[in-house]
Amino acid sequence: MSESEFWQDQANAQALTLEFEKNKKILDELADLDGQLSNLANIMKDEDFASTDETAVLLLEDLQKRLDNLETATVLNGPYDRKNAYLFLHSGTGGVDAADWTGMLLNMYLKYAARRKWKTAIIDQTSGGEAGIKSATIKVEGDLAYGLLKAEKGVHRLVRLSPFNAQNLRQTSFALVEVIPDLGEISEIDLPEKDLRIDVFRSSGHGGQSVNTTDSAVRITHLPTKISVSSQSERSQTQNKEIAMKILKHRVYLLEQQKHDELSRQLKGSDQSGDFGHQIRSYVLHPYHQIKDHRSDFVTTQVKEVIEEGNLDEIINSVILQLKDKLR
Structure with missing residues (x-):
């Protein structure tokens, strides 16, 4: 050197x-x-x-x-494993409980990233109304960010006594997690203006109070594929548009690859709906405490350490080592 x-x-x-x-x-x-x-x-x-x-x-x-x-x-020696990652969270079946559960997952991943000394930025977040969030987009920067987080793509199921139900009944909620690598600048994809719908709106605010005084948030929809990406992390509408466009190119690129390349389908993450039949992991808080990953069969009763503190190392390791050939 x-x-x-x-x-x-x-x-x-x-x-x-x-x-x-x-x-x-x-x-x-x-x-x-x-x-x-x-x-x-x-x-x-x-x-x-x-x-x-x-x-x-x-x-x-x-x-x-x-x-x-x-x-x-x-x-984790694949071509994308050491790259940064984009994490997408979507509230599934379960109403306000599902939105609350999606918010809990967001906090879990932020804590996990902090434990690994990764840098995170919430690019977009939509409130769930009464509680939690409907959706969120996070950028994660750090060594092996995509390689490790790709183990999280799929539907996550929570079973607990609902804090939003007057009868305190047991509730099952679902949230969908998607993960894609940050591929940098993608020259292979051209998105003509005629194929885009660009909406601006008032940010719900991660960048300080002044963010909310103007329509700085941007949502770009790719009309042919119906893929929509929002960004509201920056004070500037121009910056948010650049971020949203970059992520949109990533998602359109991976969708195009998916049509003829099975590997790209895995990179894109789960396209399954947020329902009971496709969960990759169950988190049970009632009538007992247990987390089980349905791919590796890893089981732990350390529910608080995982959900509240982001201690995901053992779970993610079990998935990657169990499915190391399929996850590449």
Whole structure:
């Protein structure tokens, strides 16, 4: 990398530098894990060691989680896995409970991103009225953002006692999650103005109070495909239009690819409706506490840690390792 010719091709140099940093990070983690395993082996050799030794058990659990994370990182070597991602949330069947559930999922993913030190931006959000949200679009920036979040695409089902029902009856709610990679500038797609309907409206406000004083939010609908994208994260209507157009190009591009390429269908995410028959994961808060992923059969009772704190590592790892060939 010290050769002057190396930096003449900036794009190639940047790609190689990122690859070097990724591999170095994996090697450093392997070296540290090797040292920790040696420590554990020494603890187990001690004549006073017992299988119930709390220090050894905690160390073993931590090492297992780190090994799973490392295995997942090595599996995620597809062309889009290290790219940033766009996350789309849609409220499904269940009325106000479904809107509230969609809001809970939004918070869960924001917490998960924060745990991984990813950068997030809420590009668009539509209020659910009484509670929660009807829909939201989030941009997530960070290493392996798409590679990990693609495990979340599909229908998420919540079962709980409804806080919005006077009889406090059990309610089942659904929300749809879509995930696509940020592909950068897409030159292959041309969207003629005649094929677009552009609407402006007043932002519901993520950028401060002044956002709401003008019609700064933008919605662009691609008439041939009926795909609609909104942006209200910026104060400027021009900036919001640019963001919405970029995402719209991504979605139209992936839809076109879907017509003749099965891989692109997977990149686009689930096109299923938000109903009972297609859920990928169930979150049960009544009559017991349990989260089950229906693809990997991973089960946990740590409901609060997952939903409220965004502790999704074990669930996502289980899905990626179980479906590593299908998710590429």
